[in-house]
Amino acid sequence: MPYTTAHVATARPSRYIKQLVSHMGNRVTAELAGDGRGTLTFGQGTCVLTPSRGRLDMIITAADAEGLATVRDVVTRHLLGFATQDELKVEWTEPAAGDCMDIVAPVASDYLLTHCTPADDVLQELVVRTREATGDASGMQVSHDEGALLTMLVRLVGARRAVEVGVFTGYSSICIARGLAEGGRLLACDVSDEWTAIAREYWERAGVADRIDLEIGPAIDTLRALPDEPSIDIAFIDADKVNYPAYYEEIVRRLRPGGLVVLDNVFLGGRVFDPAFQEEHHIEMRRLNDLIVRDERVESVMLPVRDGVTLARKR
Numbered sequence: 001m002p003y004t005t006a007h008v009a010t011a012r013p014s015r016y017i018k019q020l021v022s023h024m025g026n027r028v029t030a031e032l033a034g035d036g037r038g039t040l041t042f043g044q045g046t047c048v049l050t051p052s053r054g055r056l057d058m059i060i061t062a063a064d065a066e067g068l069a070t071v072r073d074v075v076t077r078h079l080l081g082f083a084t085q086d087e088l089k090v091e092w093t094e095p096a097a098g099d100c101m102d103i104v105a106p107v108a109s110d111y112l113l114t115h116c117t118p119a120d121d122v123l124q125e126l127v128v129r130t131r132e133a134t135g136d137a138s139g140m141q142v143s144h145d146e147g148a149l150l151t152m153l154v155r156l157v158g159a160r161r162a163v164e165v166g167v168f169t170g171y172s173s174i175c176i177a178r179g180l181a182e183g184g185r186l187l188a189c190d191v192s193d194e195w196t197a198i199a200r201e202y203w204e205r206a207g208v209a210d211r212i213d214l215e216i217g218p219a220i221d222t223l224r225a226l227p228d229e230p231s232i233d234i235a236f237i238d239a240d241k242v243n244y245p246a247y248y249e250e251i252v253r254r255l256r257p258g259g260l261v262v263l264d265n266v267f268l269g270g271r272v273f274d275p276a277f278q279e280e281h282h283i284e285m286r287r288l289n290d291l292i293v294r295d296e297r298v299e300s301v302m303l304p305v306r307d308g309v310t311l312a313r314k315r
């Protein structure tokens with residue numbers, strides 16, 4: 001689904017949003033939220049208007065390029081019509097597809113990688129080894145900044161009992177294991193003997209092998225076999241996307257109060273935003289993202305870290 005954005009410099013963004021919502025409400029579905037954001041829903045697409053300091057931010061999504069152009073032209077015409085006292089400059093970005101967006105600008109992304117605690121030699125060598133041994137699959141490995149985030153979260157939670165769903169060659173397991181409190185253990189779940197053989201080697205080299213229990217087999221079976229009691233301090237879900245809702249459920253019921261579940265890839269490369277993608281894993285991920293917001297057992301936040309990371313903390 002294509003989208004386009006515009007950031008219009010103005011000292012009166014809220015006023016323009018109110019005018020657009022009130023005026024266009026006669027012809028399209030127009031809503032003004034309590035926080036001042038406006039939504040205009042046309043037959044062809046939707047325009048979301050957000051006031052920010054000195055700026056009006058607009059994003060239009062539509063089913064196709066033609067619909068995008070129609071909504072864009074109508075919104076621009078009306079906005080300029082209201083701006084009799086301001087000289088507004090409305091410049092829309094080139095239409096882009098929802099599944100190839102940069103969640104964070106590439107230059108910022110690169111900056112983030114170099115502005116967290118540096119990866120040590122073992123992690124750096126594991127990146128190279130994974131690329132050589134697994135080719136394209138190496139893209140599944142968490143990035144260095146996400147790994148640093150995991151270590152930080154494990155430490156902040158004071159975790160002694162951690163679970164990981166999706167080990168691959170062990171990068172995230174090392175990051176989790178390194179953050180564990182004295183005597184802590186990580187239950188690491190995966191189906192692949194081949195990939196986890198590399199993980200085992202690097203767990204040894206990182207000096208964390210003695211605190212990791214690897215279970216080979218479908219993770220859902222491993223989780224269901226755990227005692228049904230609140231014993232998990234932190235869990236990281238990064239495996240087959242279609243089973244995320246099931247993993248989430250089995251983990252949340254076993255999280256201790258204050259425990260944290262961390263879910264990776266919740267944007268699915270931008271496809272969660274785009275209703276054109278209707279494969280099972282797209283549907284399941286959207287369903288889970290919506291469910292977590294409503295789940296009264298947890299408080300949650302979704303972070304634009306790499307491909308989207310949700311943190312859900314048990315109340």
Ligand SMILES: C[S@@+](CC[C@H](N)C(=O)[O-])C[C@H]1O[C@@H](n2cnc3c(N)ncnc32)[C@H](O)[C@@H]1O
Nearest residue numbers: 140141142166167168172190191218219239240
């Ligand atoms: C995205 S990778 C994990 C990457 C890893 N966290 C890292 O940082 O390198 C997904 C992993 O999930 C595993 N996996 C896929 N389906 C699974 C299942 N049903 N149960 C357990 N693991 C599964 C795959 O074998 C793969 O190693």
